[in-house]
Structures are given as structure tokens and as C-alpha cells.
Amino acid sequence: MILIGAAKAGKTSLRNALMLGKSKLTAEHERTWVLERHLWEPESDLRVQLLDFGGHHIYSAAHHLFLTPEALHVLVCDLSKYSPDLYDYMVGSWIDAIIDRAPGATILLVGTHADMCEEHQIEEHTINIIEKMQADEKEKVQDLQFEVEKLKMDLKATTGKDSGTKFEDIKPQRLREKLNHLHKLLNERVPLPDKMYVVSCAEDFLNIPEFKADLTKKLKETDERPFQKHGICS
Numbered sequence: 001m002i003l004i005g006a007a008k009a010g011k012t013s014l015r016n017a018l019m020l021g022k023s024k025l026t027a028e029h030e031r032t033w034v035l036e037r038h039l040w041e042p043e044s045d046l047r048v049q050l051l052d053f054g055g056h057h058i059y060s061a062a063h064h065l066f067l068t069p070e071a072l073h074v075l076v077c078d079l080s081k082y083s084p085d086l087y088d089y090m091v092g093s094w095i096d097a098i099i100d101r102a103p104g105a106t107i108l109l110v111g112t113h114a115d116m117c118e119e120h121q122i123e124e125h126t127i128n129i130i131e132k133m134q135a136d137e138k139e140k141v142q143d144l145q146f147e148v149e150k151l152k153m154d155l156k157a158t159t160g161k162d163s164g165t166k167f168e169d170i171k172p173q174r175l176r177e178k179l180n181h182l183h184k185l186l187n188e189r190v191p192l193p194d195k196m197y198v199v200s201c202a203e204d205f206l207n208i209p210e211f212k213a214d215l216t217k218k219l220k221e222t223d224e225r226p227f228q229k230h231g232i233c234s
Contacts, residue, residue, distance in 0.1 A: 001048055001219060002067060004098070005076035006090050010112030013201040014076060015052060017208050018042070018215070023201055042216045067101035072108065072222055074215070079198065080113035082125045087132045095133060095192070103188035106222065108197065110211065115200040126196045133192055144186050151179045 003011050016024040019040050038050035051066055067073070075098075077090050091109075098105055109129070114122060155175045197214070200206035 001050075001072040001074065001215075003050070003052070003074045003076060004067075004094055006078075006094070009076040009078045009090070010201060011076045012052060014074075014110065014112060014199070015050060017199075017201045017205065018212055019050075023203050023205060025201060042212065042219070046216065046219060048219060067098055067105070069102045069104045070222075071102065072106050072215075072218060073098050073102070074108045074110055076110045076112055077129065077196075078113050079111040079122060079125050080116035082111075082129070084128055084132070087129065091129055091133065092136060095136070095190075099190045103184070103190065105190050106218070107190060107193050108215070108218065109193040109195070110197045110199060112199055112201060114198045114206050115202045115204055122198055126198065129196060130194065137189075137192055141186065141189070144182055148179065148182050148186070151175055151182065155179065 003015060005011055013023075013025050015038070019038065036050075036052035038052060040048045040050055042048065053066075075091065075094050082090060095107070098107060111122070111126060111129075117125070155172060158169065158172045158175065197207065197211045199208050199211055201208065
């Protein structure tokens, strides 16, 4: 399982809430700068490996090494700092990274710092994030479909032409390779979440028990073998 998101999104505080069962907010000097590794046992028959990464984009190259289709990805966003113009920084770029590196992976979306938001802000932000995420995905799929059709036409135009040698021209080969890659991108889309878990890791512990229960259930569903390890990046 992978916990991922922008810097100061509340990933480590969420990790503490899940592992300790109580509030332990992250101080500035306790922030994750590169990587921490933890083992979490939400139940006696379930062990989860937590790979806790710093959320700064300078570490994005390291993130990509650990994003896998087999992992459960938890994308964390600070609702108290969210605005539509920050969507790409706080959500969109992380969705793109998961889609690019872990085709077919499962994503859960978590909005933190609910205790610092008004109810109407929470509703507005969650609706905006889900709508933007779905609109971006629709646009990306349409762009891929357009590229596929264009490549098919280009391939058709080059097929059958005599290269003057006994070997096939390199151009059709490259077109087929690119076409196969685009088909793979279309067929292995990441199923995007249609809801956001809204939580607070402060003393009120808002919705943390409910999120932990759903998270444990999801881990069990994706856990094919007893004691199979998952990674969480935060």
C-alpha cells in the first residue's frame, strides 16, 4: 500500500493515526525528508509494509521506483489548503504518476485537516477534486484515442511500400511499437476513485476509525496470500 501526496499534506500524521490509534500530529522537525520504513499490523493476519516518503517533488524520482500495480495507493490532500488552481500540484500530478508507473493500480483518495475547514468548504473542495479528476481522465483518454487513430492511418500509409531491401522498413516497426504502447495505456487505465475520505488526525479523530476499517477491508481484498507485504509511501 502506498501513501502518497504533496509535502505537508498530512501523510505522516495519517500514518501515525492508523498505526498508533490516536492523534500524533507531525512537528516540523519530524517531517519525512526522504524515506522511512514501517510495519503495520491492522489485524493479526494482515501485515502491511509502510514506505514513508517525503512529499516534496524533489523526491518524485524515488516515488516512481515504488509505484506498482499490486500496491494500494492512498493519495492524501490537505483540504484546508486546497483551491482549484492548486489541483495539479496537490492531486493531478500524483494521479498522473500512478497512472504512468502503476497501470491498473487501486487508488483511495483522502482529504485531511477537516477540523480546519467549514462544512461548505469540505463539500466544495471534494466535489471540485472529483470533477477535475474525472474531467482530466476523460480528456486524456480522448487524446490517446485520437493518437491511436492517427497512428493507424500513418501505419496504413506506410504498409506495403517497397523499402528496396529484403528487410522491413524501420518506420512501420516503430509505428507498431508506439501503437501497441498506446493500446496498453488505454487498456490498463487506473480506476479512479469516485469518493474522497474526509478525515482529521487531530484530537477529534474525525472519520479515522471508519477510514481504517475500509482500508483494512480493501487490503484484505487485494491481499492474495497471508502476510503478503504492501508498501505505503507518504
